[in-house]
Amino acid sequence: MFLEKINNDFKTALKSGDSEKVGVLRMIIAAIHNKEIEKRGKGQESELIDDEVMDVVVKEAKKRKESIDVYKQGNREDLAQKELKELEIIQTYLPKQLSEQELEKIIDEAIKTTGASTVKDLGKVMGLVSKETKGSADSGLISNIVKKKLGI
Numbered sequence: 001m002f003l004e005k006i007n008n009d010f011k012t013a014l015k016s017g018d019s020e021k022v023g024v025l026r027m028i029i030a031a032i033h034n035k036e037i038e039k040r041g042k043g044q045e046s047e048l049i050d051d052e053v054m055d056v057v058v059k060e061a062k063k064r065k066e067s068i069d070v071y072k073q074g075n076r077e078d079l080a081q082k083e084l085k086e087l088e089i090i091q092t093y094l095p096k097q098l099s100e101q102e103l104e105k106i107i108d109e110a111i112k113t114t115g116a117s118t119v120k121d122l123g124k125v126m127g128l129v130s131k132e133t134k135g136s137a138d139s140g141l142i143s144n145i146v147k148k149k150l151g152i
Helices: 002-016 019-041 050-073 077-091 100-114 119-133 139-150
Strands: none
Touching (some): 002 019, 002 050, 019 050, 050 077, 100 139, 119 139
């Protein structure tokens, strides 16, 4: 269903001549196709479920964020703006991002559930929070908040 929306939007963008959106969606579709090939190579069913497609889209968004940072550090504002436009298109396919306060509530609950209190428990908390926030929160932000709460 999620992949179907991406494919339909790709066709619509092609027909309307929106070359920027076509380029971004073409990259996403290629990344999804590569993931399917990877699964097939492991002897698994190659068709991706919605969660796997979401993971691919999240990874593409993360790549754009990292590129924006690198380009800004290198004083390449033109390339940073291009990546920012691509990121904006990708974000339309991601769930609404959680606010920091909403994320802190989820993290507090995960810390209670796991009984986490030290750096050794970081992985348990991160795993639980990541499952619950799938695609709706940046893993770097989650990590920073968990570390702060555990006093790391």
